[in-house]
Amino acid sequence: MSMATPPAISGSTEFPHLFSPLRVRGVELRNRLVFQPHFNGLADVHGMPTADSTAYLEERAWGGAGLLVDGSMATMYEGQMSRKYVAAWDERSVEQNRRTTDAVHSHGASIFAQLNHGGHTSLETPPPVLWAPTQMPEPSSVHTTKAMDATDLRRAVEGFAASARNLANAGYDGVELKIAHDGLLRSFASPFFNRRRDAYGGSFENRMRLPLECVAAVRENMPDEMALGIRICLHEYTPFGYELDYGLRIAEHLEASGLVDYFNCDAGSFSSFWMEIPPAAVAQGFFRPLNQALKAQSDLPVVAFGRIKDAGLAEHMLANAEADLIGMARQLIADPETPRKLLEGRANEVRACIACNDGCLHAVAQEKPIRCVQNPAAGQELLYSERLLVRASDPRSVVVVGGGPAGLKVAEIAARRGHRVSLFERDTHLGGQVKLGSRQPHHEEFAEVVHYLEAAVRRLGVEVWTGSEVDAEGVLDLEPDVVVIATGSQPNLPVSHRQSSTDPDAGAIARERGLAIGPETPGLELPCVYSTDEVLAGVALPGTDVLLVDEQGHWEAAGTAEFLAAAGHRVTVVTTRATIASELEGTNHAMFMQRVGKSQITLRPHTGLRAVEPGRALLVDAVTGEESWLVVDAVVPVSWRRSRDDLYYRLHDLLLESGSPIQLERVGDAAAARLVQTVLLEAHQMATAL
Amino acid sequence: MGLTIAVCIKPVPVTTRLDPHTGRLDRSVAHRMNSVDENAVEAALTLRESVPDSEVVAVSVAPAEFSESLRPALAMGADRAINVSAPELEGADLLGVSAALATALSGIHPDLVVFGAWSSDGYGAMLWAAVGERLGFAVASRAVDFMLEADRLTVTRQIEEGTQVVEVVLPAVLALSGEVNTPRYPSFKDVIAGKRKPIENLTMTECPVTAGTTVLSIDPAPLRTRGIVIQDDGRAHEQLIDFLALRGIV
Ligand SMILES: Cc1cc2nc3c(=O)[nH]c(=O)nc-3n(C[C@H](O)[C@H](O)[C@H](O)COP(=O)(O)OP(=O)(O)OC[C@H]3O[C@@H](n4cnc5c(N)ncnc54)[C@H](O)[C@@H]3O)c2cc1C
Ligand SMILES: Cc1cc2nc3c(=O)[nH]c(=O)nc-3n(C[C@H](O)[C@H](O)[C@H](O)COP(=O)(O)O)c2cc1C
Numbered sequence: 047m048s049m050a051t052p053p054a055i056s057g058s059t060e061f062p063h064l065f066s067p068l069r070v071r072g073v074e075l076r077n078r079l080v081f082q083p084h085f086n087g088l089a090d091v092h093g094m095p096t097a098d099s100t101a102y103l104e105e106r107a108w109g110g111a112g113l114l115v116d117g118s119m120a121t122m123y124e125g126q127m128s129r130k131y132v133a134a135w136d137e138r139s140v141e142q143n144r145r146t147t148d149a150v151h152s153h154g155a156s157i158f159a160q161l162n163h164g165g166h167t168s169l170e171t172p173p174p175v176l177w178a179p180t181q182m183p184e185p186s187s188v189h190t191t192k193a194m195d196a197t198d199l200r201r202a203v204e205g206f207a208a209s210a211r212n213l214a215n216a217g218y219d220g221v222e223l224k225i226a227h228d229g230l231l232r233s234f235a236s237p238f239f240n241r242r243r244d245a246y247g248g249s250f251e252n253r254m255r256l257p258l259e260c261v262a263a264v265r266e267n268m269p270d271e272m273a274l275g276i277r278i279c280l281h282e283y284t285p286f287g288y289e290l291d292y293g294l295r296i297a298e299h300l301e302a303s304g305l306v307d308y309f310n311c312d313a314g315s316f317s318s319f320w321m322e323i324p325p326a327a328v329a330q331g332f333f334r335p336l337n338q339a340l341k342a343q344s345d346l347p348v349v350a351f352g353r354i355k356d357a358g359l360a361e362h363m364l365a366n367a368e369a370d371l372i373g374m375a376r377q378l379i380a381d382p383e384t385p386r387k388l389l390e391g392r393a394n395e396v397r398a399c400i401a402c403n404d405g406c407l408h409a410v411a412q413e414k415p416i417r418c419v420q421n422p423a424a425g426q427e428l429l430y431s432e433r434l435l436v437r438a439s440d441p442r443s444v445v446v447v448g449g450g451p452a453g454l455k456v457a458e459i460a461a462r463r464g465h466r467v468s469l470f471e472r473d474t475h476l477g478g479q480v481k482l483g484s485r486q487p488h489h490e491e492f493a494e495v496v497h498y499l500e501a502a503v504r505r506l507g508v509e510v511w512t513g514s515e516v517d518a519e520g521v522l523d524l525e526p527d528v529v530v531i532a533t534g535s536q537p538n539l540p541v542s543h544r545q546s547s548t549d550p551d552a553g554a555i556a557r558e559r560g561l562a563i564g565p566e567t568p569g570l571e572l573p574c575v576y577s578t579d580e581v582l583a584g585v586a587l588p589g590t591d592v593l594l595v596d597e598q599g600h601w602e603a604a605g606t607a608e609f610l611a612a613a614g615h616r617v618t619v620v621t622t623r624a625t626i627a628s629e630l631e632g633t634n635h636a637m638f639m640q641r642v643g644k645s646q647i648t649l650r651p652h653t654g655l656r657a658v659e660p661g662r663a664l665l666v667d668a669v670t671g672e673e674s675w676l677v678v679d680a681v682v683p684v685s686w687r688r689s690r691d692d693l694y695y696r697l698h699d700l701l702l703e704s705g706s707p708i709q710l711e712r713v714g715d716a717a718a719a720r721l722v723q724t725v726l727l728e729a730h731q732m733a734t735a736l
Numbered sequence: 737m738g739l740t741i742a743v744c745i746k747p748v749p750v751t752t753r754l755d756p757h758t759g760r761l762d763r764s765v766a767h768r769m770n771s772v773d774e775n776a777v778e779a780a781l782t783l784r785e786s787v788p789d790s791e792v793v794a795v796s797v798a799p800a801e802f803s804e805s806l807r808p809a810l811a812m813g814a815d816r817a818i819n820v821s822a823p824e825l826e827g828a829d830l831l832g833v834s835a836a837l838a839t840a841l842s843g844i845h846p847d848l849v850v851f852g853a854w855s856s857d858g859y860g861a862m863l864w865a866a867v868g869e870r871l872g873f874a875v876a877s878r879a880v881d882f883m884l885e886a887d888r889l890t891v892t893r894q895i896e897e898g899t900q901v902v903e904v905v906l907p908a909v910l911a912l913s914g915e916v917n918t919p920r921y922p923s924f925k926d927v928i929a930g931k932r933k934p935i936e937n938l939t940m941t942e943c944p945v946t947a948g949t950t951v952l953s954i955d956p957a958p959l960r961t962r963g964i965v966i967q968d969d970g971r972a973h974e975q976l977i978d979f980l981a982l983r984g985i986v
């Protein structure tokens with residue numbers, strides 16, 4: 047997907063600072079936007095980069111970023127945090143890495159690589175033994191470590207040296223050493239992890255010895271023009287770790303060596319991993335004071351980091367001299383084209399990262415290839431890059447029923463391909479369940495899923511009809527070529543439940559045909575039972591005590607418990623699983639648990655709901671089978687939702703009867719209730735096949 | 737006999753994007769009905785109810801490819817729609833558009849012409865005055881409330897000091913003040929019905945008045961500090977004079 051002449055992505059009236067070039071040692075960066083380093087899980091299990099790795103980075107170079115930092119990559123086998131960490135020390139990685147740097151350069155961007163020795167920290171498949179300055183596990187981990195001896199220390203330095211040589215051969219413009227939220231070099235620098243009494247510990251200077259030796263080894267093993275940077279953890283945010291003053295001292299010491307060309311800010315630690323890759327509950331721009339402090343002390347270019355996704359904020363930070371470069375990891379995962387759009391006066395077309403961590407971090411933490419909730423192409427650019435969209439040779443008229451994420455995505459992609467699309471939504475506003483979800487505390491940014499899609503379909507001239515509930519006969523009257531049913535899902539409550547009066551029962555046809563089942567717990571039809579949709583739509587619950595049954599495990603359950611607690615209820619959350627909110631991504635789960643600890647929410651794992659009676663619920667211990675009654679004013683059962691598929695079946699039958707050639711599809715929750723990531727991918731796939 | 741109520745619709749671009757290189761408004765984007773025109777349609781539909789056998793005709797002056805922007809008016813309940821285009825109208829100004837609109841309107845012999853309060857992409861807040869003038873109709877502007885009885889329209893107007901009630905005799909132009917009502921959402925059936933109603937595309941072979949000025953670029957709000965750019969193609973002085981003349985400055 048390379049292009050012959052790289053476009054210059056610099057010079058903008060709206061964002062003059064963001065789009066001004068900057069020289070870092072011998073490297074001329076075309077603008078100030080940095081694609082931050084992140085393990086992407088796209089290498090193979092032997093640590094060899096793949097065509098997917100190359101396409102992933104190329105996409106961001108095409109999208110206009112000034113600098114990409116590839117990695118982290120491992121410096122030696124014993125430091126390979128996951129089998130899929132690119133084995134930079136191994137010459138066999140050079141060939142594919144060279145393809146990556148060539149592809150990136152062809153678009154006019156620069157590319158550095160980040161090197162890391164994993165030290166005592168690891169992901170899914172750690173090396174057989176973990177190395178550390180002093181034998182002890184990371185407090186949040188179970189793996190203890192081997193205290194390194196003199197040979198290990200020498201080999202660690204050699205690993206950095208060999209890796210730097212390979213990276214230079216592969217055509218990288220610079221190397222960044224990670225003394226950041228994980229890894230061996232940070233452990234050595236840390237007074238908590240490093241308790242040695244030899245030349246590598248005991249005093250600040252001794253603790254900095256190994257990091258400096260590695261820095262020197264990297265500098266000596268690459269050409270003079272290549273830049274050398276440090277990703278530096280400025281604040282560990284743990285009760286036992288260091289804080290900003292010490293982080294700044296590390297930076298000062300490294301800068302004094304004269305070997306460093308730039309700093310890339312970072313924070314957090316494995317025991318505070320929610321600060322490494324902060325979810326939406328951490329405010330945007332939260333880390334600005336750290337960036338500012340380093341910038342104030344250092345003469346070197348400083349890359350700002352952390353929850354920066356808004357171009358206005360980024361521009362302001364540069365104008366304010368808070369940093370020299372703006373780091374964005376997830377924003378450019380979610381929309382690789384962000385820089386290009388900003389430059390072309392299309393800022394309102396940018397697709398925001400929603401800081402959910404569900405696609406990116408959640409996947410790679412399990413050694414799976416990186417994905418993104420907002421961007422179906424992330425990590426699979428070779429299949430789904432928006433650059434691969436082709437105009438339909440035979441433009442068709444497409445009717446989309448339902449204006450949730452699924453219907454909107456089909457409409458967006460179909461319209462981009464030149465089809466004539468009309469979209470009908472029965473509600474007066476687009477968004478479907480996303481509207482409900484984004485009313486939950488700490489979940490507001492979820493709404494940006496729909497902000498992007500709504501702006502896109504309107505811009506693309508999709509005919510959007512809101513407040514318009516579609517029926518089967520009417521669809522035939524429209525005489526479309528294709529009908530896409532994206533009518534979503536509803537809580538699976540009995541037909542006799544109050545819900546049916548506002549959201550008519552869906553799924554009757556499927557139930558009749560044995561294709562779906564209703565809820566089987568007795569008592570769910572009672573007035574004291576409330577659906578999540580009712581709760582989030584603002585229906586006030588009676589009394590104080592609410593039982594929330596979490597058989598879903600994600601935001602619909604966890605966020606609704608918090609929503610109720612914020613409204614003043616005492617909430618007991620039960621699940622038959624071992625953990626409440628078991629499907630929440632780790633950083634979100636950690637922060638949820640922290641908030642729960644401070645709120646009126648009681649968690650009871652291994653507990654199921656057996657029946658509801660007015661004023662009480664019968665609970666069962668999922669392990670022992672023991673039953674007990676809980677006195678409650680209201681019950682909110684959150685389990686799998688049922689597809690709103692009546693319209694689909696009705697149309698299906700009508701089309702069959704009439705022998706109509708209309709193509710009928712169903713997508714999103716209307717096919718099976720899920721999360722946005724899979725729904726959007728499915729919608730993208732469907733629309734590219736129309 | 738019932739009345740013919742015309743409602744004027746303006747297709748506007750869905751996004752106002754400036755080409756960062758030329759500084760011109762990107763007209764290649766999709767167009768939709770100007771959102772305050774929904775209030776005008778709603779008003780026209782309400783008025784239709786007060787005199788039996790009346791009809792509502794949605795009228796726009798725009799390139800033919802934007803005529804589908806009239807569809808929401810039909811779905812809401814307008815009886816038919818007419819779009820008038822003329823090659824000369826490309827980039828036309830108040831003079832040109834008001835002349836074309838007046839000509840198109842006189843073709844349907846309206847008793848009442850309803851306008852929204854403004855358009856999101858231009859100088860719409862003056863158009864109704866110019867059209868009223870050309871048609872020789874009485875004009876009631878900045879209406880916050882109105883009532884039709886036989887051929888008399890009682891209008892509550894918003895003025896600096898508060899409100900004022902006036903009465904006009906038809907034929908008249910009624911220009912609304914802001915979002916005075918809640919436009920109805922067309923049901924799915926209405927949408928289907930709307931799709932079946934005709935949009936007549938007329939081409940004006942002879943445009944009564946062509947542009948007095950040519951708008952060469954329009955700057956959207958975020959770049960407020962920049963003025964209108966007149967690009968010199970050798971006639972810049974004339975354009976400048978036209979520009980100032982239209983605003984009564986010279
Ligand atoms: C509280 C809550 C929190 C959530 N949080 C997350 C999260 O953090 N991350 C995540 O990935 N997922 C989350 N989800 C799930 C996510 O919202 C769904 O996966 C997604 O919305 C499904 O999209 P959809 O378009 O298929 O269906 P929906 O969002 O249900 O949209 C369907 C639309 O079709 C409309 N419709 C139905 N029938 C008709 C008809 N006959 N005519 C016209 N229109 C019709 C409906 O009004 C609705 O707007 C959450 C869900 C809830 C309820
Ligand atoms: C999936 C994922 C993996 C990451 N891996 C690394 C890494 O290997 N090295 C590193 O320095 N930072 C890593 N990070 C942290 C990012 O560089 C960045 O600091 C963080 O995501 C916060 O910035 P953002 O809000 O712009 O995403 C990772 C982030 C994500 C999302």
Ligand code: SF4
Binds near residue numbers: 376380404
């Ligand atoms: S998965 Fe979520 S957090 Fe990760 S980049 Fe995509 S939108 Fe952002």
